Amino acid sequence: MRVAIVGATGAVGQELSGVLAQRGFQADEFRLLASKRSAGKTVDWCGQPTKVHELNAKSLAGIDVAFFSAGAGVSREFAPRALQAGAIVVDNSSAFRMQPDVPLIVPAINADAICDARLLAVPNCSAIILLMPLAPLHRVNPLVRVVVSTYQAVSGAGARAVDELRSQAREVLAGQAARPAVFPEPCAFNVFSHNTPIGPDGLNVEETKMIAESRKILGHPQLRMAPTCMRVPVVRAHLESVTAEFSWPITAEQAREILTSAACIRVVDDASTNRFPTSLLASGQDDVLVGRIRRDASDPRGHTLQFICAGDQLRIGAALTAVQIGELALQRATGSTGAEVSEVGRIGRGRMCHP
Ligand SMILES: NC(=O)c1ccc[n+]([C@@H]2O[C@H](COP(=O)([O-])OP(=O)(O)OC[C@H]3O[C@@H](n4cnc5c(N)ncnc54)[C@H](OP(=O)(O)O)[C@@H]3O)[C@@H](O)[C@H]2O)c1
Numbered sequence: 627m628r629v630a631i632v633g634a635t636g637a638v639g640q641e642l643s644g645v646l647a648q649r650g651f652q653a654d655e656f657r658l659l660a661s662k663r664s665a666g667k668t669v670d671w672c673g674q675p676t677k678v679h680e681l682n683a684k685s686l687a688g689i690d691v692a693f694f695s696a697g698a699g700v701s702r703e704f705a706p707r708a709l710q711a712g713a714i715v716v717d718n719s720s721a722f723r724m725q726p727d728v729p730l731i732v733p734a735i736n737a738d739a740i741c742d743a744r745l746l747a748v749p750n751c752s753a754i755i756l757l758m759p760l761a762p763l764h765r766v767n768p769l770v771r772v773v774v775s776t777y778q779a780v781s782g783a784g785a786r787a788v789d790e791l792r793s794q795a796r797e798v799l800a801g802q803a804a805r806p807a808v809f810p811e812p813c814a815f816n817v818f819s820h821n822t823p824i825g826p827d828g829l830n831v832e833e834t835k836m837i838a839e840s841r842k843i844l845g846h847p848q849l850r851m852a853p854t855c856m857r858v859p860v861v862r863a864h865l866e867s868v869t870a871e872f873s874w875p876i877t878a879e880q881a882r883e884i885l886t887s888a889a890c891i892r893v894v895d896d897a898s899t900n901r902f903p904t905s906l907l908a909s910g911q912d913d914v915l916v917g918r919i920r921r922d923a924s925d926p927r928g929h930t931l932q933f934i935c936a937g938d939q940l941r942i943g944a945a946l947t948a949v950q951i952g953e954l955a956l957q958r959a960t961g962s963t964g965a966e967v968s969e970v971g972r973i974g975r976g977r978m979c980h981p
Pocket residue numbers: 632633634635636637638639659660661662663664665681694695696697698700718719720750751781782783784785786939940943944
């Protein structure tokens with residue numbers, strides 16, 4: 627098995643190394659690819675020093691699986707070449723997500739949609755974290771409307787954004803002015819609207835993705851959604867505040883029971899100690915944390931719940947989900963068992979996120 631990692635030096639690429647190692651993903655070769663800037667560098671890959679090569683027209687020859695996380699432009703240019711070379715492609719970018727013939731997969735929600743596709747898209751990270759708790763509730767009591775505000779970590783904008791937060795925090799604490807480069811606003815000690823362009827409807831690109839992708843994944847084109855996406859000065863793990871209206875009355879207790887037995891969800895909801903999901907608690911975790919589950923007091927019919935959820939967008943929002951999709955697609959393509967693909971083989975419809 628030969629595996630290409632396109633964007634191996636980036637924030638998601640580096641997270642893929644940890645996830646593949648942790649899951650015991652078996653490969654004869656990991657071919658690390660990035661831009662010209664990184665060609666010749668050596669990075670730690672699954673515990674081995676491994677050389678990075680420049681991505682070019684020949685890089686993807688002989689590859690069985692290619693994980694793309696180098697932006698939509700790179701995916702648009704090189705994913706078709708990988709497919710042509712016979713590879714399964716798992717793409718973390720937005721390039722193909724809304725193409726009707728490309729499955730948009732959250733393994734705990736719609737693994738069956740993989741079918742025999744060889745090009746598979748990983749959804750937007752904020753959409754994944756939102757849908758992990760919404761999908762099991764929606765299965766029991768169909769969703770009507772979702773209002774969500776996100777508190778998104780800077781690593782969602784890549785490795786350079788993390789460097790910017792760290793260096794800016796040091797500068798500001800030393801009494802110097804913040805000098806934004808990756809973001810349009812200072813990111814240290816600041817909260818600002820998501821740094822994607824605003825469309826004529828007043829929504830930014832991140833909000834538009836959340837709506838379109840949630841509808842596609844849930845197979846619910848009529849779902850009414852109103853997201854507001856924000857950046858907060860947090861290194862990793864997005865937190866979201868959710869108001870969800872359902873078709874029938876639902877209580878916080880019912881929701882807590884459903885979520886407690888749902889895959890890849892951890893309920894952190896201890897009102898007596900004020901212990902609820904935080905970005906730090908979610909960092910490095912594979913589960914999405916859910917808490918503050920309560921009835922929306924503004925809906926007298928009792929159809930609406932409010933909660934917060936937090937998830938590590940580099941793991942469940944990107945690398946972990948990509949690897950799970952790759953494992954499932956390989957199983958379907960080769961007829962192998964999960965254990966043959968991943969030694970730790972947590973494949974299937976059960977709790978895939980826990981060791
Ligand atoms: N960060 C997240 O939380 C997150 C979550 C979900 C999805 N995503 C998606 O994942 C993708 C990568 O995001 P990231 O945060 O990892 O970004 P990043 O930290 O900026 O990394 C980008 C990677 O792409 C490589 N690259 C850039 N231009 C290239 C080119 N022309 N040819 C080959 N490689 C090139 C970079 O190589 P160099 O190091 O050589 O520049 C680097 O390895 C994006 O599509 C993003 O939307 C990110």
